[in-house]
Amino acid sequence: MSTTLTVTGMTCEHCEGRVVDALESVSGVASATADRETDAATVEGDADVESLVAAVEDAGYDASN
Numbered sequence: 001m002s003t004t005l006t007v008t009g010m011t012c013e014h015c016e017g018r019v020v021d022a023l024e025s026v027s028g029v030a031s032a033t034a035d036r037e038t039d040a041a042t043v044e045g046d047a048d049v050e051s052l053v054a055a056v057e058d059a060g061y062d063a064s065n
Contacts, residue, residue, distance in 0.1 A: 003043045005052060009061040010036035022059035024049050 010016055016034040018027035019041055023032035028047035034040070041063070043052055049065045 001046055005063050005065055006039055007041045007056055007061050007063045008039050010031045018059050019056055019061060022055040025053060026055050
């Protein structure tokens, strides 16, 4: 299953990496990507959206589905 989140606040490559690390720490995530140019993150796996949003917000960014 693929899930795309809107993630705001990413301004550089380091930010993208922090978002990817946060998402990949969630149980059920197989892989994740983040793109600051489109304010989006895409997750492959079966993690629930609430956990994904919480992980991104814990990393210091705003996220929504």
